[in-house]
Amino acid sequence: MPIELDPEGHETKALLAYLGPLRGLRLLEIGCGDGRLTWRYARLAARVVGIDPHRGKIARARQDRPLKLRRKVTFQPLELEQYAEFWARRPRPRPFDRAILAWPLRQIPAEGMLYALKTIRSLLRPGGLLVDIHPTGDPPPIELLCDGQRHLLGYLQETDNFIEYGQADVALSKADKRGLFAPDWQGTYPFASYFDTAAALRQWLAEYWGDAIFDPAIEARQQALLADQPPASPPRVILREQVRITRLVAQ
Numbered sequence: 001m002p003i004e005l006d007p008e009g010h011e012t013k014a015l016l017a018y019l020g021p022l023r024g025l026r027l028l029e030i031g032c033g034d035g036r037l038t039w040r041y042a043r044l045a046a047r048v049v050g051i052d053p054h055r056g057k058i059a060r061a062r063q064d065r066p067l068k069l070r071r072k073v074t075f076q077p078l079e080l081e082q083y084a085e086f087w088a089r090r091p092r093p094r095p096f097d098r099a100i101l102a103w104p105l106r107q108i109p110a111e112g113m114l115y116a117l118k119t120i121r122s123l124l125r126p127g128g129l130l131v132d133i134h135p136t137g138d139p140p141p142i143e144l145l146c147d148g149q150r151h152l153l154g155y156l157q158e159t160d161n162f163i164e165y166g167q168a169d170v171a172l173s174k175a176d177k178r179g180l181f182a183p184d185w186q187g188t189y190p191f192a193s194y195f196d197t198a199a200a201l202r203q204w205l206a207e208y209w210g211d212a213i214f215d216p217a218i219e220a221r222q223q224a225l226l227a228d229q230p231p232a233s234p235p236r237v238i239l240r241e242q243v244r245i246t247r248l249v250a251q
């Protein structure tokens with residue numbers, strides 16, 4: 001089976017609730033990647049711009065763009081600062097009503113996070129909303145799901161002990177203190193990623209999660225469990241993250 005990210009749809013449900021009604025609104029999605037989340041809300045808005053410095057992901061997003069969304073959804077292979085410069089040089093730059101920062105804040109160096117939030121503020125109209133999504137700093141458990149039973153295989157670790165998630169929280173609270181944004185709603189939701197095997201998870205981490213530490217004992221435990229009880233249906237290995245979602249109002 002393919003890798004499944006959040007098949008339960010907890011993230012989509014939370015994102016749509018935090019964004020509120022989108023009819024007639026202009027959205028900027030920062031770090032849109034391959035458009036994974038864009039397709040979940042774009043049809044509801046008037047205009048969507050997705051930006052990401054990863055050219056391959058932007059090419060994929062453009063390729064996947066449904067015909068009926070071609071006029072209202074565009075993607076640019078730019079990072080936030082580059083896009084802000086491009087936007088400011090326009091003859092009549094139109095501010096956005098909503099900005100989405102789904103997972104990239106943790107990838108921005110700590111000293112640049114507040115600056116990034118300041119830049120996002122400059123792209124939004126006063127009263128516009130920013131929705132930030134980033135995981136909590138708890139090491140995510142890895143489970144084996146086998147014939148309806150869940151077995152804990154271990155926990156994912158990071159070389160820097162998930163420090164960037166706490167730094168992202170600090171940056172959001174500094175943005176509040178500096179009068180850039182006022183947080184008005186915060187919560188958490190579970191985000192599960194499903195893989196065929198622990199080896200498939202290990203390979204995915206090597207590609208997408210540079211500072212992840214994957215304990216080889218996790219793979220050994222999976223093999224031992226499956227050897228003990230050969231499953232009747234295909235097993236799945238699940239990485240369970242807890243994600244914080246915050247809505248902030250541009251001041």
Ligand SMILES: C[S@@+](CC[C@H](N)C(=O)[O-])C[C@H]1O[C@@H](n2cnc3c(N)ncnc32)[C@H](O)[C@@H]1O
Nearest residue numbers: 031032033036052053054079080102103104107
């Ligand atoms: C973990 S991925 C999430 C992608 C997408 N939001 C999703 O949820 O599937 C984070 C993305 O942020 C992008 N990113 C990192 N720094 C960025 C920056 N300064 N400006 C814009 N995007 C950035 C990365 O290239 C990456 O595609």
